[in-house]
């Protein structure tokens with residue numbers, strides 16, 4: 027197996043770009059401030075920037091890139107790579123992250139070992155946040171999907187990245203961005219792993235290892251413990267598999283953090299979703315190896331929350347199992363009883379995520395979580411509603427949902443609220459049990475969220491449906507094909523903001 031990523035050394039330096047001894051200098055350019063870039067850098071590249079602008083080869087639109095040799099002998103770097111940002115007013119965190127990934131990826135394609143980012147364009151993001159995002163983006167770019175290719179001798183990673191910026195806090199911001207980038211890459215590796223390698227037991231071990239940073243304690247519950255706790259929903263889904271289920275619990279409870287409030291992150295950990303006896307069609311089923319993306323997301327987020335020593339209590343709970351149609355599998359029409367005491371008529375074994383999350387949410391509350399957020403590749407319906415661009419957001423009460431929305435905006439990630447009107451609750455009614463797990467096609471992502479709400483208690487709870495956003499079907503300059511790591515930064519921003 028080859029390395030999936032390499033975490034570059036990232037340093038911050040205050041010297042002028044001309045003094046940077048690197049292979050390539052990356053220069054961000056806002057479309058409506060091109061003249062600044064020409065004034066500062068055109069002479070160094072012998073007028074090539076201006077000619078590219080005149081030819082229309084580079085217009086500084088978002089994602090535009092132009093590479094030129096540095097002719098001025100007084101400069102120490104060999105090349106300059108200009109990367110467009112579009113209008114300055116549009117240059118928020120997401121734009122900067124994409125620019126950093128695209129440019130660093132291009133530098134990798136050119137086999138540059140030492141790269142530098144010139145923090146010459148402010149966009150709309152505060153300096154520390156911008157430098158953090160850039161460091162994160164540079165780290166994300168050093169990712170290679172070919173881990174299981176036996177011949178991968180073309181693999182190349184850059185080793186050093188310098189951010190040319192000044193100001194107090196720049197170094198800490200870069201360190202933090204690098205750590206977040208590393209954590210997102212590690213989550214992506216787990217999400218990309220195929221179901222035969224990443225069984226529930228393996229996921230539990232690997233996720234605990236990923237979370238092994240100072241301040242986090244990990245506990246892996248086996249099937250016996252899960253049974254003792256009465257988690258009949260998780261056990262029901264696991265019945266169809268010969269692999270035993272696991273439940274991962276991570277706790278971050280720093281001394282001095284207020285005891286009355288605990289953030290509870292719950293992630294869906296289905297290591298492969300065949301649909302069970304309500305079997306999915308063969309076409310596209312291979313994608314269902316990513317059905318533990320929510321679990322990987324909450325683990326990576328908690329890792330960052332602990333590493334940043336944020337002054338809040340936070341826990342992560344990840345129920346893990348395969349959803350398989352084995353001989354002992356649950357059958358449509360079966361009734362399961364969860365740890366919360368609620369009974370569920372399983373009319374469709376493919377609506378398994380809400381089952382295991384029901385027990386997971388209950389357990390997070392048992393452990394003292396007061397403010398819940400669950401993350402799950404939960405429904406195809408959210409992909410119909412919001413496509414692969416936007417994460418679905420659901421929850422109550424409104425201030426908590428808004429809190430998550432604001433965090434996503436700060437993080438530069440897209441999510442959008444969908445309503446949980448009481449009338450939808452009708453669809454969850456079963457003739458023979460407390461709840462029905464598959465209430466039909468209308469409002470499919472909303473009724474899935476309504477199901478979870480039954481297990482979330484009366485306190486603040488938000489649900490993020492990442493079925494559309496967890497996986498990129500095609501590679502983009504800023505995102506390789508496969509796992510995206512969506513919502514990790516949003517969860518970190520939630521924790522940074524504290525409780526509303």
Ligand code: BES
Pocket residue numbers: 299301317374376377378379403404405406407409463464465466470493494
């Ligand atoms: N893991 C799937 C949801 C999913 C679908 C994720 C497409 C990514 C892409 C989930 O377990 C599922 O199968 N949901 C069903 C629910 C239905 C049976 C009520 C769905 O969305 O079809």
Ligand code: MN
Pocket residue numbers: 299301349375376377378379
């Ligand atoms: Mn399913």
Ligand code: ZN
Pocket residue numbers: 296299317376378379403404
């Ligand atoms: Zn699923």
